[in-house]
Amino acid sequence: MNRICLCLPTNRACSATITALHAEAGYAARRFGADVRLLILDSADDRTRAAHTRTVAALPREPGVRVHHLDEEAQRDFLRRAVRAAGPAEPDRLLRLMLPPAVSYGACTNRAFLLAAALGCHSVHRRDSDSAYQVHAGQPVFPVHHELPWLGRPAAEATAAGLCTDLGPALTHRPVSLAGASFIGELSVDIGEMRQLDEGVYHDVVGLWAPAGASPRERRELVEESFTGAGTTPFTGDRATLALVDPMRVDMCNIAIHQDVYERMPLPPATDTIGSDYFLTHLVHDATLPGILHNRHIENFYTPERRTDAGFLAYQTRFVKFLLSMLYFHHVYDRMAAEGDRLLDDRQHVRADRIIASLRDSTRLDTAENVWRLDRVDTAYRKLGGRYARFAERLEPRREQLLAEARQDIEDFALLAGTWPALVDAARRTAPGPGDR
Template sequence: MQKVCLALPTMRPCPGTIVDLAEEAAYAVANFGAEVHILVLDTTDAAGFAKNADAVASLAPTPGVFVHHLGEEQQREFFRRVAERSGAADPELLLDMMLPGAVAYGSCVNRIFLGAAALGCTSAHLRNDDADFQVLDGEKIFPIHHELLSIGRPAGEAVAGVTRSELDPADADKPVLLVSGSFMGELNVDIGEIRELDPEVYRDVVRLWTPPVWPDEDRDAMVDVSFKGTGTEPFTADESVLGVPDIWNVFMCNVALDHRAYEVLPLLPSVKTLGCDYALLHALVHARMPGVVHNRHIVNYYTPERRTGAGFVPYQMGFVKLLLSMLYLYPVYGGMIDLGRGMLDERHGLKVEPILELVRGSVDWDRAGNEHCLDVLDRSYRKLGGKYAELADAVAERRPQLLDEAQEDARRWAVLIEAWAPLVAASRAEGLGAVSEVPAG
């Protein structure tokens, strides 16, 4: 029996998403005989937590489905115990990287990974609180269908569960550590308004996250596909492909990962930084591990706070920090491409040592690229005017701090990678179980 973690990190009231997750879990039990642990890691305020708790309490009991809903203080206590149990020299630093006092997309997924280890699950299935499932003939289209067909299986066995195989026969014994769909709907980074206001400014801005060593035509081609997902064609029938995925076809908003991946490499613990949760997908793809890409895409939508007066600048600042992070990530990703299957051990698992060496090597990268990035952003935002001119002012005011934070994020990632294996072991030993399990119904 597969024991899996169906996970939802959230910082807002999302009772409808919780109900959807319970339906997906019931589908997994009914169709695959899996044991499903729904893990909701909730950092909303007291009123938001109460709404989510009411949704959890209203769920009908389902044999084989177990619900764990942890508020921020419960999480803090658990991860404090884990950090101390890991034997780390500075458990408070690890706790801060796991549960900082601000939004951190990589950190919330890292908490999911350690929660899955504590629950004894063999895979983690990630969902978002700002996405819906597609519907066909009144039935929701659950990604877990394809995920449970393949995740963790030898690729040669997974061939039977896909509609098309591009598997190299030499990879038949390698496990499927990654299954992913895409998304449709709005861009997964809320910058579409820039494109509407001035397509040339949009191109200049998005170009900043492309590899600077690429030729201009390749950078422009990357701009054209960035943040767009799969388009607008709705689901009509299952399609799935087994092989080495293209990095553009895998998304953390709709993914299943085997424990042999996420127990090796954590994500960046960057605070208030969009897109800092993709490094593990890069490692698996660039190591040329077989994976499955399917078409049970989710529907992305925006929550309103990111476009309000109070929420606009903080959200867009997260995009600025994403752009600055690439100075340190592209050397790592490029090194991963060069290493290829050299990142795998004799059992076809990821080796952490070569990845850690790449991360350490990126920390002292010349900041000139990020100085240029901020110069281009300043010109671009001021050209747009209005609230974007105000954003330019905010970025200019924080310029030295932003440059320092991007470098410090890379350094902290190296520290977390070093500590990750002991944290995973401590989570397994600590367990989650009854501490968080919520009776449904």
């Protein structure tokens, strides 16, 4: 039986999402005979977490579904035991990278990867707490419908069964390593107000995540497709295609990744940085591993916290740190694209050593490009005025710190990637602990 990990990392109230995710887990068990481990990684405050506990307790028993609800203390206990079993040189640093005190989209998913290994799962299917399922003909549109049938199997089996394909014949022997779709609704990054205030400033700022040498046309095209997902058109019927999935076409609230990928390479553990959880989508694409791109898009919405002054400040900081991270990731992505299928060994497994070497090389890059980015952000935000100008004022004394943090994030990623195989092996031998029902 195929055991999967359907995962929800959260730090906010999301009882409705937990209930909906449990329904998707039941669908996976009934429709595909899957053994589903529904994993809720709960970093919310005590009151919110208590409400989640009551929600989990009220879920109906579903054959083939087991729920694991772990608060941060339970997660830390599991990680501490796994790290100790792995025996790394810097256990305390590694533990901080896996469970940092600040928000980290990559770290929370890395925890899911290790817990999936501990639970004996073959794939991780991630959803987010600020999203919901579409409804069509009175039924929820569950992405797992396209994720489960072929993940981990040779692409040729899917094409033989009639799945539409854009793959060349030379790639069909490789395993389907990713399945994903995008979202409809609000922008995935909370910068819609910026576009409403000044379209030109919006283009200037969003264009900063392109490589410094990008042409005006390349920068403009990137801005036009950035953070918009699949637009606003609702689901009307299924479409799915085997392909080398473009990372710009999938969202981490709507993705499934096979263990042969995430057990060999983690995600960047950077804190207070959006986009840190997309690295594996680039790796799967550049290593020429097949994926499935489908159209069961999830509905994205903004929680009230984002609308507060504190939420605005936190989110804009994460956005700026994302822009600074691109100095390093563009370098690594270019290297990965040049390597292509040389990133795979003769068993079609990812060769993490080549990626780690590129990460370490990138830390020697001149930071002048990032100084330029910060200058452009400062000019743009001051032009917008209001709370954007106040944010620019607060950002100015942190410039050197932010530049240093962007480089340190890559060094931390390289360190974690180097110890990852030992961590995964240790996780397989580590009990997840309490929190399941």
